[in-house]
Amino acid sequence: MSKEYLQRAIDKELLDWKTSSIRxxxxxxGARQVGKSSTVREFGKQFENFVEVNFEKDDLLFxxxxxxxxxxxxxxxxxxxxxxxxxPIVAGRTLLFLDExxxxxxxxxxxxxxxxxxxxxxxxxxxxxxxxxxxxxxxFGVGRIRPLFLYxxxxxxYLRVTGSEMLADALQKAxxxxxxxxxxxxxxxxELVRFTLIGGMPEVVAIHAxxxxxxxxxxxxxxxxxxLYADFSKYKERVPASxxxxxxxxVVHQTGEKFTYTKASPDLNRLQVKExxxxxxxxxxxxSVTHTSANGxxxxxxxxxxHRKFLIFDVGIYQRFLRLDLxxxxxxxxxxxVNKGALAELFVGLELLKSAPSNFPxxxxxxxxxxxxxxxxxxxxxxxxxxIVPVEVKSGTKGSMQSMFQFLSEKxxxxxxxxxxxxxxxxxxxxxxxxxxxxxIGKQENQES
Numbered sequence: 001m002s003k004e005y006l007q008r009a010i011d012k013e014l015l016d017w018k019t020s021s022i023r024x025x026x027x028x029x030g031a032r033q034v035g036k037s038s039t040v041r042e043f044g045k046q047f048e049n050f051v052e053v054n055f056e057k058d059d060l061l062f063x064x065x066x067x068x069x070x071x072x073x074x075x076x077x078x079x080x081x082x083x084x085x086x087x088p089i090v091a092g093r094t095l096l097f098l099d100e101x102x103x104x105x106x107x108x109x110x111x112x113x114x115x116x117x118x119x120x121x122x123x124x125x126x127x128x129x130x131x132x133x134x135x136x137x138x139x140f141g142v143g144r145i146r147p148l149f150l151y152x153x154x155x156x157x158y159l160r161v162t163g164s165e166m167l168a169d170a171l172q173k174a175x176x177x178x179x180x181x182x183x184x185x186x187x188x189x190x191e192l193v194r195f196t197l198i199g200g201m202p203e204v205v206a207i208h209a210x211x212x213x214x215x216x217x218x219x220x221x222x223x224x225x226x227x228l229y230a231d232f233s234k235y236k237e238r239v240p241a242s243x244x245x246x247x248x249x250x251v252v253h254q255t256g257e258k259f260t261y262t263k264a265s266p267d268l269n270r271l272q273v274k275e276x277x278x279x280x281x282x283x284x285x286x287x288s289v290t291h292t293s294a295n296g297x298x299x300x301x302x303x304x305x306x307h308r309k310f311l312i313f314d315v316g317i318y319q320r321f322l323r324l325d326l327x328x329x330x331x332x333x334x335x336x337x338v339n340k341g342a343l344a345e346l347f348v349g350l351e352l353l354k355s356a357p358s359n360f361p362x363x364x365x366x367x368x369x370x371x372x373x374x375x376x377x378x379x380x381x382x383x384x385x386x387x388i389v390p391v392e393v394k395s396g397t398k399g400s401m402q403s404m405f406q407f408l409s410e411k412x413x414x415x416x417x418x419x420x421x422x423x424x425x426x427x428x429x430x431x432x433x434x435x436x437x438x439x440x441i442g443k444q445e446n447q448e449s
Contacts, residue, residue: 003206004206004210005038005042006153006157006161006202006205006206006209007157007160007161008035008039008150008153008157009154009156009157009358010039010148010150010358011039011042011043013148013358013359014026014039014040014043015043015046017146018043018046018122023119023120023122024115024119024144024145024146025111025114025115025123025124025125025144025145025146026123026124026125026145026146026147026148027111027124027125027126027130027145027146027147027148028040028124028125028126028147028148028150029126029130029131029147029148029149029150029284030149030150030151030284031151031152031283031284031285031313032128032129032227032228032231032283032284033201033202033203033224033227034150034151034152034201034202034284035150035152035202036126036150037099037126038202039150040052040095040097040099040124040126041097043095043124044095044097046095047093047094047095047122048090048093048094049087049088049089049090049093049094049095050094050095050097051081051082051085051087051089051094051095051096051097052097052099053081053085053096053097053098053099054099054100055098055099055100055101055102055103055104055107055127056100056103057100058084059103059104062084064081064084064104065103065104065106065107067080067081067084068104068106068107068110069104069106072106072109072110072113073113073117074110074113074114074117074118074121075117075118077110078096078118078121081096089121091118091120091121091122092120092121092122094121094122095122095123095124096121096122096123096124097124097125097126098111098123098124098125098126099125099126099127100126100127100128101125101126101127101130101133102127102128102129102130102132102133103127103133105133105136105137107125108125108133108134108137109137111123111125111144111145112144112145115144115145116144128231129231129234129235129282129283131282131283131284132235132236132282132283135282146359147359148358148359149358149359149361150358151200151313151350151353151354152199152200152201152202152313152314152316152350152354153200153201153202153205154200154351154354154355154439155191155192155195155200155351155436155438155439156168156171156439157200158191158195158200158205159171159191161205161209162205162208162209163209164191167184167187167188167191170184171188171436171437171439171440172440174424174437174440175424175440176424176425176426176431176432176433177424177426178424179423179424179425180423180424180434182423185423185434188434188436188437189421189434189436191436192434192435192436194208195315196315196316196319196343196347197214197217197316197319197326198214198217198221198316199221199314199315199316199317199318199319199320200314200315200316200350201220201221201224201314201316201317203220203224204217204220204221204224204316207220214326217316218320218326221316221317221320222320224317225317225320225321228285228317229241229245231283232244232245232248235279235280235282235283236279239275239276239279243265243268243272243276244276244279244280246264246265246268246276247264247265247268247273247276247277247280248276248280248285248286248312249321250263250264250265250273251277251280251286251310251312252312252318252321252322253322254309254310255309255310255311255312255318255342255343255345255346256309256341256342256345256346257309257342258291258307258308258309258368259277259308259309259310261273261274264276277310281310284313285312285313286310286311286312286313287310287311287313287349287350287353287364288308288309288310288311288363288364289308289309289310289311289349289364289365289366289380290303290304290305290307290308290363290364290365290366291303291304291306291307291308291365291366291367291368292304292365292366292367292381293367293370294365294367294381294388294390294407294411295411296388297383297386297388298383299363299365299381299383299388300363300365303365307368309366311346311349311350311364312346313350314350315343315346315347315350318343318346319343324343341393341394341395343395344393344394344395344419344435345379345393345395347435347438348379348380348391348393348419348435348438349364349380351438351439352364352380352382352391352438352441354439355438355439355441364380365380365381365382366378366379366380366381367381367390367407369403369406369410375403376402376403376406376407377403378390378391378392378403378404378407378416379391379392379393380393382441384441387413387414388411388413389413389415389416389417389441390404390407390408390413390416390417391416391417391418391419391441392404392416392417392418392419393419393420393435394418394419394420394421395420395421395435401416401418401430404416404418404430408429414429415429415430415431416429416430416431417430417431417432417433417441418430418431418432418433419432419433419434419435419438419441420432420434420435421434421435422434424437
């Protein structure tokens with residue numbers, strides 16, 4: 001069966017970039033196997049010519065790295081690449097794609113010169129574990145290269161490629177003031193549960209979109225997990241892959257709670273765990289959620305990096321790692337019955353990340369009352385225009401909101417948001433968003449401000 005490309009939200013941004021009068025080379029960033037290369041190849045169909053340079057494979061075949069090692073003159077580079085690939089590289093008509101660029105540091109350095117000396121040429125670079133390579137170039141292309149971040153499929157993207165475009169469109173119009181009918185709400189919940197089973201990894205979504213069974217999706221997730229583990233050995237020579245795997249496992253098991261270093265391994269000290277966490281975050285397979293006192297903007301001004309939660313990058317990988325009971329997930333009335341709400345909190349955090357502009361990724365924050373003995377905690381704190389808004393996640397349709405009200409009272413903020421299995425609605429100064437509508441939070445609240 002041929003692999004049909006599944007549309008992504010970033011596709012429109014690439015088209016806008018193509019026709020922009022002020023165009024910088026793009027650097028596509030994200031974890032492995034989230035669809036970076038396939039997205040650029042599909043975009044390449046918009047050009048007369050598409051030249052793909054894969055530094056991992058092509059250096060062995062053509063010695064392509066040497067083209068960049070000889071200097072950074074973009075026109076000379078293009079002339080030589082034209083000869084190697086036997087295709088013209090012409091400004092305005094060719095897309096030059098530099099893939100797996102992390103294996104050729106001179107090529108990363110050369111990107112700035114494409115902007116300065118050959119800005120009329122369309123150039124996109126991408127790579128796996130790219131963040132590690134960028135650490136070696138301290139002053140890399142600031143202001144001369146435009147980064148774009150790609151994540152696994154969001155829930156909205158998933159709906160659009162699995163035959164539920166009308167549902168996705170309806171979600172863009174719904175709000176606490178305009179709740180869904182019970183029928184539509186129920187349908188959205190069904191799709192949400194299915195999405196938590198398969199997650200957003202493109203290969204898994206493609207299997208599902210082509211009518212594949214949940215069992216087939218689970219098998220692909222198993223393959224992706226093995227690939228993920230194999231990558232750990234590439235993270236850093238002096239950090240054993242077994243240590244990274246151990247810390248990764250601890251992140252999964254501590255989802256939804258403040259990360260405790262001593263739970264990671266009795267054989268590892270804090271520094272060893274911290275280094276592994278940093279490598280996993282650089283690789284894009286975990287995301288941090290940092291404590292903030294949230295007394296004003298920016299939220300980062302009062303963050304405390306000693307108190308962090310961590311989220312694995314995909315809900316499908318998460319449930320597969322824990323070997324959650326798929327039958328229980330499908331029949332449960334709430335995600336609370338499945339895994340104490342950690343799955344819901346993970347889903348919400350990832351959707352907040354995915355709904356941010358792809359060229360300006362957001363940082364995630366949470367709040368916990370710093371008074372000794374207090375257990376008050378708000379799952380996420382977000383910025384909507386000039387407002388600071390607490391977001392509490394409930395995996396069912398019930399649950400008290402004592403922490404939320406305490407936060408609003410202490411900080412004197414106007415309103416909060418509750419994400420749950422409920423329909424859109426309002427309760428006192430709390431706006432209710434269904435879990436499946438998390439991506440609407442920033443867009444809706446900014447529209448109203």
